[in-house]
Amino acid sequence: MKLRSLASVAPALLASFLLTNSLSAQNTSLLGKVEIDGSSTVYPISEAAASGFTKDFPNVKVNVGVSGTGGGFKRFTIGQTDISDASRPIKAKEFSAAKDSGIRFYELPVAYDGLTLVVHKSNDWVDHLTVDEIKKIFTTEGAAKTWAEVRQGWPKNPIKIFAPGTDSGTFDYFKEVVAGEGSLRWDMSTSEDDNVLVTGVSGSPNAIGFFGVAYYEENKDKLKSVAIVNPELNEPVSPTAQTIENGTYAPFSRPLFIYVNAQSFRRPEVKRFVAYYLLKAPELASKTGYVALPKTVYAQAMNHCRGGKVGTHYLTDEMEKRSGPVTELYTPATLVD
Template identity: 45%
Template sequence: MKKWQVLGTTVIGASLLLGACGNGGNGGGDSKESDAKGEVKGDGSSTVGPIVEVLNEKFNKKYPNITVSSATSGTGGGFEKFIAGETDFSNASRPIKPEEKKKLDDKNVKFSDFKIAQDGVTIAVNKDNDFVKELTIDDLKKIYSGQAKTWKDVNPKYPAKEIKAFSPDQSHGTYDFFSEEVMDKGDIKAEKNADTNVIVQSVKNNKEGIGYFGYNFYEQNKDKLKEVKIKGKDGKAIEPTKKTIQDSSYALSRPLYIYTNDKKLKDNKAFGTFMKFVLEDKGKSAEKAGYVALPKKDYDDQLKKLKDLTK
């Protein structure tokens, strides 16, 4: 039976407390592993959150005696709790920042990162927008820097209608990714919100709206929105699909992570069992959640890494 507990309200709305069991940091094969007990705590990215929810549903069925909790405070908020020692793992939609790493180093906390899926930050406009079909990175920079006030400022062929730009707020790894990849770490001038569902609705409700979010949020709302192809450095306008996200030909592709506390991973057998389960899933849960699995070899390589960490 599933155990549910509200841990935070973000995009997912609630996180899961779900049972699982295992024996040993490497997951082991002991016939007694279903008798193991333990607790594992995580927090972080609302983009990664849906993947962890699907993983936990599977994990609960196989391992009913270990409790895994996963909240969604955003990538930045998750790292704050990870640094404070409040969690075993931290879900992230961007790599850890140097200043976050330094705080962990100052506390002599060793950590590892595991890539669990691939995502493509999707640019979407209102469904009734019949003129924007593709944009360049420079176009996006004009829009989100505030340089372009109207669509005509982006392209003289577009109408002189005021742009309504929407963005995740600074608690999101998606915001950081966009700031770095599109804005050259410059400020994002847009209406910001912590809840990605609000951003989706804002674009849906504004004929001149534009927003960005993880691929699965577009997939879940593609009847309400219109995706925009993005021109990469090679000049090709490419839309986000499972294929273009996995091979990174889509310009705004990115990996999704789970960061682990190495000492807790080694000492907490339930935690090692959970991480082994995550990697042995080989992206099936990511696909079910609307994201893209990594190549199989990537999971195999990371299972070897996990085995070394849990010896």
Template identity: 50%
Template sequence: MRSKSLFTALALLMLILLLAACGNAEGNSNEESSGNSEGSGDTEGESAESTEVLVDGSSTVFPIMEAVAEEYQKENPEARVNIGVSGSGGGFEKFVAGETHLSNASRPIKKEEKQALKETGIEYTQFEIALDGLSIVVNKENDWVDQLTVDQLNKMWSADGGVTTWSDINEKWPDEKIQFYSPGADSGTFDYFSEVVLGEEGQIRQNASLSEDDNVLVQGVTSSPNAISYFGYAYYAENKDNLRAVPIVNDNGKTVKPSQETVQSGEYPFSRPLFTYVKHSALENESVYNFAKYTLEHAGEMAESVGYVAKPGSAYEDALQKLGEAAGK
């Protein structure tokens, strides 16, 4: 009996030890899973296993990147490219926070944005991917505005310009109240327009309707013959049946309309480069590197397909070399 009791006790002890061991193994498994889950959800998205590429920023650059991403994903069905439209400023905020791999912008990065990236230890390279002609547009029915100068635009859009009606600009124009539609304050287009038209100290008029969505601006102008707005050339080209681009007087006194030729030559006064910024550490991820490389290889072609202007071919060759250096290839 005692032998049988001893055997039972030993068996019970072994069962307890076995269950304890299983419990520890399960606990270790859970801890590893939690760690892996945290890594796979890292906003940096730099795991070599991740195939998702995270892009955000300018609504002006968006049509180019959207076209690039569509073609890239056709050729690489396993790839996932997520493109947001937070505006140039909003895109840089996400870039600084480590939430994106590429940041699109319709104006150069600001000093304070550079400093924020430096403080967070994020290294990056700026790439010019296309050219744009910021277009001043009015309704198709507006047949009185034949041209505008930068000074007239300043008076129209400035908070203290004193302009309410078209006749305030030219007495021969209708005594009708102007409706103003502008990109939002996070937009690089807003920043660019403010700099070249309003000046460093200038403030945009308070009654302007602001939106980060360029399509909303298009709808605003097409819905009223007394409306005016400004946005990238591609959005004008896409809606030119319902909009009219206003010729602008350049520094040489010549009246110039935006076109692919006048934008590339710089003859149009509101010609400007478009950018994407690439995070160096993200290039360790082959998916990010391959997409960035594909972007630079096809940006010119895609830019022209959506209504923008390509840079000279040599510019893209130089950009590809810079990308390879940034990736350590």
């Protein structure tokens, strides 16, 4: 089935999958527990999904933890959780660990995020940053100690840096984009809790930090987002729903995922929760400060679940990393199990 056709039947397909039996009957009879852990970036979406689902199905307990993308995959790949929240695709070593444990999984994109750089609200000199200037601040090679070292004319105030912890998928994504094969500096204040980063930046006039756009939207009264110069357009672009979706907020637009244990998916409570999640994902993404994916992607995700299509689209058969827009990569042709 072509993606366009999938998009046209997506709402009906999802609703049918969710409501195999009458909803009222399931309200009273569906029992069990769904265990989720992983990304702090994806947490607000999963928590919102859990909250809505348990209102409809009060006898199902949904636990949502926050141990970072890497920490979540450590638990997921040994069968400790049913669902792993991830702000980046699964890595080759995590894929191998899952395979060694006999864990097969569904890879389901749920939203777009724009990794957002923020400074203190009173900062009146940083209006935008180029990727090269970001490298000066965050990499071991650049390691700027003052703002004056980043751009001529900026104050000689010392830079205070706040960043996600190394178990975070946001850290991994930022490192890949900014440092490549190099390293991020070691003297940053780090935390797996994005709220700690918000507190750090908002309490330090010379600070800079980064996290998912939703945490900025929640705290925009005390933080200032920094426009990023798009390398191709050579123009500063701020993180908005439109620029994140159309990709002009480059290079920091990215998809967010949930990974579902295929064995767990056979349990009625997990199957219904995942169906609910995908059905509500566009609405939940918007409500939590993220951006909905195209309908074709959600339809393809549910088609994977219905058809038992497990594996990842982000690794090749040789376990090399595969990159590209989610709309191009997330097709049956790229699936590797």
